[in-house]
Amino acid sequence: MQALFSQLVAGLSLGSVLLLAALGLALTFGQMGVINMAHGEFMMAGAYTAFVAQGLIADAGTSLLLAIPLGFLVGGVMGVVLEATLIRRMYHRPLDTLLVTWGVSLILQQAARDIFGAPNVEVRAPSWLSGSVNIGVTHVPAARLFILVLAVAAVVGLSLLLKMTALGRRIRGVVQNRDLAETVGISTRSTDRLTFFIGSGLAGIAGVALTLLGSTGPTLGTSYIVDAFLVVVAGGIGQIKGAVIAAFGLGLLQATFEYSTTASVAKVMVFVVVVVFLQIRPQGIFSVRTRSLA
Template identity: 60%
Template structure:
């Protein structure tokens, strides 16, 4: 029983990281039909934001302040990078997913090299705030504060996104464009402006994910590549542009990977999860949650 609960907690913590990375992709991929392979580098940028604050702005004794400021600043850094990418390249490639895949893959390689030039190729360590040292034990399961913090951060992000989509006019415009871009445009919604705002928010969430990832280990120029494929799998399995589907998919993939990895090893677990996804998509290619639309008979 202890093993079951322990792996369940590990699976939920892994799912939290995947969901935090995938949240931005859920909307940019679902709304704009573009494959942004540079999304992982926005995660990397958010992680290095913490590192810069801790090493160049604040002293080592102010790790808590640096980490707290890193959350909004990483959102801004990731969002600005996303805006630049959308304005210079993505807006010219709407509806051409293969072209965006190739272009943004090239951008991701450039950003990785920029990170190597600035910070060096070796991985660096970010100091976790003192209040996240240690953990608690509940029902025989050891739960580090760092992973509990990541789970809590994801919950806050989900509540904020739900409020934005449900209560604010800008969020309702985003939902309209996701569901039917042509109809939204014909109804007076300025879809290019909505696209830019969506890309800013999605890329900003990637930056916040980068801050969370620093709590799990060292960071380096290729940090984003460790998460981008799994994040896309969450988006595809959950359904394009579907927040509820992304949540369910992230939890399912994270928990499945944790249990399979316990009984086998990391490589076999990844392969098994990928095989399950392939089988699932054979029966439900549109994902777990599909937007219902009215059509002509």
């Protein structure tokens, strides 16, 4: 029984990690259709932001909390630069975008290696995030609880932005019908840029959070990028709620399979489940209904 709850927690926690990693991608890939292979490196940039913040502010708790908005800014600015210099030129060429951004991701990894050195760096967890919290039936590591809360906060924040604000309406308008949005006077260029800023910024936040669980090194992003794409594709392109359900679904599946088999086998089984699911429902869990002729 206790093992069951521990695994439930492990699955939800893994789901929240996947969600944080995939949320930004749900915007840039899901909403804008840009295949950005450098998304993982924006996470890495966020993680190094946490490292730099810790160098400036000794208190691990303060620096971590400060690193969250800073990571958002760093990731976002990197995203805007990438969008304005490269991606903008190839909006109708997904394959070219894939190759170019992959190249950018390699360059960013090597840049991190040159700036911060090849070995992993240490980001200390604040004392209130090490150890575990007793929730009656089982113990939950505090860091994982924090990431769960952060992921939920990020989803709520993003949904509110998309639903309640003028910017959100513009983004949704451009996603649903770009031509029509343009005819009613929305500047799709600036909307694209802002969407990319927010999506990349979310990757930065994910990077900050991941320092609590894993290593902070040049290849941090590569460990998450494939899973993040998987979540977005399974969740259904263009939908935040799809990404949420897919992330937690995949997290729970991985934890369940891993408990009964091994980590490697579980990973394969999750892929098989997603492939079979996409055969039955190629549009993912949710899809945007549209009258456009694309």
